[in-house]
Amino acid sequence: MSSHVEETVHHGPGVPVFAKVWVALLALTGIEVLLAYLQAPVLIMLTALLGLSIIKAVLIIAWFMHLKFERLSLFLTLFPMMIVVLLLFLMFLPDAYRIVGMRPPS
């Protein structure tokens, strides 16, 4: 199997795109801080903050880390495994509520 490596100029997205992503990240952070100020119930806060953080993570990975412009094979090799592991973590979370229920009445 023959292979060769060659260098070519590849510029990717321009400065305005990076600036827009940065503004979007700041805006999403502002919404998170506002949610903390409003003091929503814990579970609603947790869900909303995690959702916003995932959107921010996607923005950073796709544009700042350039993954959007890499080959799909790189994404498929790295990320599905990580997502499965993260979902496996969540299997333990209901146990936290069991511990709360086990506390003797004060």
Next chain:
Amino acid sequence: MQTEITATTESLWDGGRSPFLTGSKKFGMWLFIISDALTFSALLFTYTYCRVANPDWPTPFHFSPSIIFSSVMTFALLTSSLTMVMAVHAMNHEDRKAAGRWILATMAAGATFVGLHLTEWMNLINKEHVTPFSNDWGVPLFGATFFTITGLHMTHVIIGIIYLGIICQAVVRGKFKAEDVEVAGLYWHFVDLVWMFVFPLVYLMSAKI
């Protein structure tokens, strides 16, 4: 100039020299990032588990100054990501002087983050009497998990500043390629990415108005 590698293989999954069409340094950094992401995920999951399991979990972060302080820290890190991406952009256009300046700006923003974070730590230790082993609320797990997560993250930021310092002096002297700056950028963006989860889960979830 960013290196784009093309490999002549019959199919993408046949292997060969570069099945991902990316340099080995960049691919190595991606592998490190994924493994480090799982480390931080495990720590943040542990924090969330403890937080949910303890109804007496303390909320020591007053909106002013703690949340405002940590929001400024978030702004510093997000801005450092923008300056880092500008450094990579400048290197892709073979402008080494501009790349050096943008990397220095990134390091300055990172140093600001570390300075603010240490101030926040001192405030928590001296005023709220929180240590990794005890606190006034009788929930030692709070201090243990808080200092472990934020300490590990701060260590990553400090290592990142040193890493960028090495890259910066080499770039200005005409050494290293655009790919080296891009790989350093990947690490720096990852550090920023981790903070995007630490900030809401650790600070905002324990905010007190």
